[in-house]
Amino acid sequence: MIPKVSVVMSVYNAEKYLQDSIQSILNQTYKDFEFLIIDDGSTDKSVEMIESFKDSRIKLIQNEKNLGVSLSRNKALDMAAGKYIVTMDADDISLPERIAQQVEFMDSNPEVGICGSWMKTLGKKSLIIKYPKNHERIKCHLLFYSPIANPTTIARKSIIKQYNLGYEEGFLVAHDYYLWTEMSQHTFFANIPEVLLLYRQHASQLTAKNEALNKENIIIWKKQLNKLKIDPTNEEINFHNSLATRNYLFKDINTLEKAEHWLYKLQILNEEVNVYNKDVFQEVLLERWLTICKDIAKYGVWTWNIFWNSPLSKNFNLSLNQKLKFLLILLAGKISYYKIYGSG
Numbered sequence: 001m002i003p004k005v006s007v008v009m010s011v012y013n014a015e016k017y018l019q020d021s022i023q024s025i026l027n028q029t030y031k032d033f034e035f036l037i038i039d040d041g042s043t044d045k046s047v048e049m050i051e052s053f054k055d056s057r058i059k060l061i062q063n064e065k066n067l068g069v070s071l072s073r074n075k076a077l078d079m080a081a082g083k084y085i086v087t088m089d090a091d092d093i094s095l096p097e098r099i100a101q102q103v104e105f106m107d108s109n110p111e112v113g114i115c116g117s118w119m120k121t122l123g124k125k126s127l128i129i130k131y132p133k134n135h136e137r138i139k140c141h142l143l144f145y146s147p148i149a150n151p152t153t154i155a156r157k158s159i160i161k162q163y164n165l166g167y168e169e170g171f172l173v174a175h176d177y178y179l180w181t182e183m184s185q186h187t188f189f190a191n192i193p194e195v196l197l198l199y200r201q202h203a204s205q206l207t208a209k210n211e212a213l214n215k216e217n218i219i220i221w222k223k224q225l226n227k228l229k230i231d232p233t234n235e236e237i238n239f240h241n242s243l244a245t246r247n248y249l250f251k252d253i254n255t256l257e258k259a260e261h262w263l264y265k266l267q268i269l270n271e272e273v274n275v276y277n278k279d280v281f282q283e284v285l286l287e288r289w290l291t292i293c294k295d296i297a298k299y300g301v302w303t304w305n306i307f308w309n310s311p312l313s314k315n316f317n318l319s320l321n322q323k324l325k326f327l328l329i330l331l332a333g334k335i336s337y338y339k340i341y342g343s344g
Contacts, residue, residue: 003057005033005099006080006157007088010072011050012040014090017200018049024093026055030100033086034059036076041066046090070167070175077166080157089151093122093198102154105192113159113187114180116148117196129199131191136277138189140284142181143224143266143276144244148189150176152197159187173209174216181220217241228269236262243292251296256303259292260310267312286312290326297330304330 007025011018025035035058039047050060061079063072077085084106086099098117105115118130131147132138141147159165163186167175180189218237221244225232232240239262242248248255263285270281293307304327307313318326 003034005084006082007035007086008076009088010038011090013044015044017091028099038072040072070169074166085155087153091200098196111188112190114155115190116152117192119197119199120195122200135188136280140281146177171216173213
């Protein structure tokens with residue numbers, strides 16, 4: 001009997017956390033699944049650990065050599081027999097109701113091709129990472145970051161097969177982000193606004209692949225900007241990168257003015273070509289603009305004025321509480337700046 005769900009996991013030297021990760025899938029309240037585990041040439045005890053589980057749903061596939069995570073995941077996608085494909089990483093923990101909730105959601109929303117969820121980090125700091133819920137907001141946010149977390153996803157096999165989709169094999173880090181931008185052209189997205197996965201962060205994740213991530217993100221952003229009829233210069237794409245990652249070269253007036261100009265340009269061009277829902281896109285750009293103004297807070301009331309006088313902020317309403325918080329951030333930023341650099 002063909003299972004309704006295929007859970008896919010790529011493993012490479014993951015023995016430290018692998019047992020808990022596998023067990024979290026086997027402990028799911030939803031039982032109708034196969035569990036495809038691709039070992040990508042591990043040299044530790046990962047294979048031995050996988051084989052210690054005596055569960056007929058587990059299917060171990062061993063690569064003859066290390067192929068990398070993208071090729072391994074694509075191999076699993078091709079082999080998956082289920083109607084739905086659930087992605088799992090070898091060091092994360094799926095909460096017991098994860099698959100049940102996602103299957104119920106997909107069954108109830110046949111227009112959705114891929115669905116993620118919120119997640120909670122494991123490690124020194126524990127925080128809940130929230131993602132936008134509906135398709136239009138997710139699609140707009142794709143212009144700045146990946147608003148769906150790969151290890152939280154469930155996808156329809158039919159969409160992947162129909163459009164010959166898969167992870168970008170030339171990418172080391174952002175292969176999933178690239179896939180979402182491709183899928184957004186063919187299906188609807190969603191995130192369940194609940195924590196369904198515990199996500200393990202490692203120091204190496206935060207530093208070791210930053211250079212590759214920047215290069216890959218730039219490729220993704222260029223492709224999306226082209227749809228807005230923008231062929232960005234190196235300066236423009238690097239500036240978009242800085243706004244998306246909040247890694248500004250300078251936190252100064254010039255950056256604020258350039259940010260306002262760039263975001264407003266995106267808004268105007270979208271109104272011409274209609275790539276994104278106009279109202280939602282305007283909201284997303286405004287949220288980004290507000291974040292930038294908060295980040296570059298050292299000019300205090302001047303930043304407040306440039307925010308409210310911007311065409312980006314037209315018809316935007318903040319509650320009294322939100323206005324007070326914004327103003328306090330600006331005042332605190334100005335005070336901190338003077339303490340460090342003085343009034344000159």
